[in-house]
Amino acid sequence: MRIIETIEEMKIFVKQVKARGLSIGLVPTMGSLHEGHLTLMRQAKEQSDIVVVSIFVNPTQFGPNEDYTKYPRDLTGDSVQAGTAGVDVIFHPQAQEMYPKGYSSFIEIDGITQKLCGLSRPGHFRGVATVVTKLFNVIQPDIAFFGQKDAQQVLVLQRMASDLNMNIVIEIVPIVREKDGLAMSSRNAFLSVEERRAALVLSSSLQLAKQLVTSGEINVEAIRQQVIASIQLEELAQIDYVEIHSYPLLETIDQIIGKTLLALAVRIGNTRLIDNIILEG
Template sequence: MRLCKTIEEIRLLLNTVRNKGKYIGLVPTMGFLHQGHLSLVHEAKRHCDVVVMSIFVNPTQFGPNEDYDAYPRDLQRDTSLAAEAGVDIIFAPPAEEMYPQEFSSYVDVTGVSESLCGGSRPGHFRGVATVVTKLFNIIQPQAAFFGQKDFQQVLVIKRMVADLNMHVKIVDVPIMREIDGLALSSRNIYLSPEERQAALVLYRSLMLAQELIVNGEREIRRIKEAVIKAIGAEPRANIDYVEILSIPNLTPIDQLKGKALLALAVRFGKTRLIDNTVLEA
């Protein structure tokens, strides 16, 4: 496995790979890898000849009072896990390599980026779209792999790729969960034992919504109220948002017809967790 830290280095390496006709897959991450990330690698290995993983904590997608400085980082650990999973190349640039002092260009995806995390984290998806565009330009993969835990992010990137005629296939991979249902996240490390236990209310509330659908409920207001009540019964949970929106445009709906996204963002102490499920009539 090769580790590249500069744009010039990885471009030279990938030019050689492309000249051999290899199909390149990209797994973008912010590091501190867990089995969710590695499931993306396993999926990429199924489709691609060469798997590139980017490890970059992207400053432009963090707000001024968010956890950029505290976000967990351990490149040595990540490199070992990535190698075991079959990653061929890691691209781990420093921030100044991706954003030199004179940097002043950004990518905005309107509409689908404006609700959910886009509403509660202003500027977040501008940072995501910008860094993903840069990674696509630098690495030029034929396919890129993203987890469905960040469902809105997947929709934003798919919209961007379609709108800007980017020649890359976006593959979304199902959420990986602990045995008790908690969605895997690098931020789970922040949780105290009590907060970790309390966070299980997220999965329970998603399953409650699915049960309501099975029992015939189609009114969005009632499903949403039941989820909010379930989460609100957990004293350590502080709701950022609970929304049920259309797929793929993430617009409000009154009745469930076809598929919709139930998305949650909830704080436990200082830790903000997101989760989601697709509801289907």
């Protein structure tokens, strides 16, 4: 496995791969890899000739009071894990490589970003869309793989790729969970033992919503309020949002009809976690 740190070297590698007629699968990450990331990589290996994993903690998607400087970084450990998943190249640029002095170009997606995480984290999706566009331009993947845990992010990037006529397929891979139901996330490393236990309220509240729909409840506000009440029983949990929207357009709805996204963001102590489930009435 090869580690590439500059855009120029990455472009040379891509040119060589394309000259051989091989396909490229990209898994964009911020590192601190876990089984969720490895699942994306293994799927990329099945569907692509060459697998590239980007490891870049992107400063433009973090707000001024968020955890950019504290975000876990472990290139050595990440490299070992990526190698076991069959990754061919890790693209690991520094911030000044991606955003050199004088950088001033950004990607904005309207509408779909003005809710959920986009509402509670202003500028977040501007940073995500910009860095992913740059990765697409440099690496020129045929397929890019993203996890369903970041549901809004995937929908934003699909909209961007469609609107801007990008020649790429964006593949959505189901959420990977721990045995007890907690969605795998690099930020889980921030949780204390007590907070780790409390964090299970996210997945249990989603399962409550699923049970409600299965039993015939389709009123969006009724379901939302029961999910909120369930989360509030956990003393360490502070709700950022609990929202239900149509899927994939994320439109406001009153009833669960067809595919519907229940998404939530909850702080457990100082750690903000997100999770979601697709409901179908």
